[in-house]
Amino acid sequence: MCDYLAGKQDWLAYGLPIEGELTEAVTASQLAVREVSVCHLDDKLSELAQRLLPGGLSECVVVNEPGIVLGLLRKSIWEGAANGVTVEQAMEPAPITFRPYVRRDEIISYMEKKKMESALVTTPDGKLLGLVRHEAIV
Amino acid sequence: MPESVTREEVQMLVHNGAQLIEVLGARQYAEAHLAGAINIPLPHLDHKSTAALTHERPVIVYCNDIQ
Numbered sequence: 001m002c003d004y005l006a007g008k009q010d011w012l013a014y015g016l017p018i019e020g021e022l023t024e025a026v027t028a029s030q031l032a033v034r035e036v037s038v039c040h041l042d043d044k045l046s047e048l049a050q051r052l053l054p055g056g057l058s059e060c061v062v063v064n065e066p067g068i069v070l071g072l073l074r075k076s077i078w079e080g081a082a083n084g085v086t087v088e089q090a091m092e093p094a095p096i097t098f099r100p101y102v103r104r105d106e107i108i109s110y111m112e113k114k115k116m117e118s119a120l121v122t123t124p125d126g127k128l129l130g131l132v133r134h135e136a137i138v
Numbered sequence: 139m140p141e142s143v144t145r146e147e148v149q150m151l152v153h154n155g156a157q158l159i160e161v162l163g164a165r166q167y168a169e170a171h172l173a174g175a176i177n178i179p180l181p182h183l184d185h186k187s188t189a190a191l192t193h194e195r196p197v198i199v200y201c202n203d204i205q
Contacts, residue, residue: 001140001141001196001197001198001199002140002141002142002143002147002148002151002156002196002197002198002199003140003141003142003143003198003199003200004142004143004144004145004148004198004199004200005142005143005200006144006145006203007200007201007202007203008160008162008166008170008171008172008200008201008202008203009202009203010145010203011145011148011172011200012170014145016145016149016172016173017172017173018170018171018172018173019170019171019172019173019174019175020167020168020169020170020171021168021169021170022169022170023170101170
C-alpha cells in the first residue's frame with residue numbers, strides 16, 4: 001500500500017483529472033488569463049514602462065527564472081518611474097494568489113472583501129498560471 | 139508502514155493500474171476525488187471494506203493533504 005501524503009489538495013492544485021461535483025464548477029483555472037506580462041527583479045522600471053505602456057496593461061508579475069512568483073507591479077508604480085529604479089525596489093512582494101481549483105464564487109467573494117481588482121493564480125509551489133480580473137469574472 | 143509517493147509517482151502508478159482509495163468522508167468524496175478513486179472513509183478502512191480490491195495491483199490511499 002502507498003500513501004499519497006500531499007493528498008487531494010495537491011492533485012487539485014495541479015489541475016489533474018478529477019471526478020465529482022467540482023468538475024461542474026467554474027474555477028480559477030478556467031477563469032485565469034494565461035497571457036500575463038512578466039518581469040524580473042533586476043529589470044529597470046523605466047525600460048519596463050516602455051515595454052508595457054503601449055499595451056495598456058495594468059499589472060506585471062515579477063517572477064524568477066523557473067517562473068515562481070516573487071511580486072507584483074501595478075501600472076501606477078511603473079508610470080513615471082525614475083531612472084535606475086529596479087523592479088525589486090518597487091514591487092509589491094508576495095501578492096495574494098489563488099490555487100487553480102478555487103471556485104468562481106469564492107474568488108469573487110474574497111476579491112470584493114479585500115477590494116482587489118486582480119489576483120494571480122499559481123501552483124502550490126508558486127509557479128504562475130495566470131491572472132483573474134474581478135471585472136471579467138463577476 | 140505505507141510507502142510515501144509523490145504526485146508524479148501516483149500518476150505513473152495509476153497509469154500502470156494502481157487502485158486509488160480516498161479515505162475522506164462521503165461528502166468530500168462527492169465534491170471532488172481523483173479520477174477513478176473509490177471512497178472508503180478512514181474509520182471503515184479494514185480487510186472487509188477492501189475485499190473488493192485486486193490485491194495484485196498497487197493500492198494508493200490519500201486524504202486531503204499532509205496531516
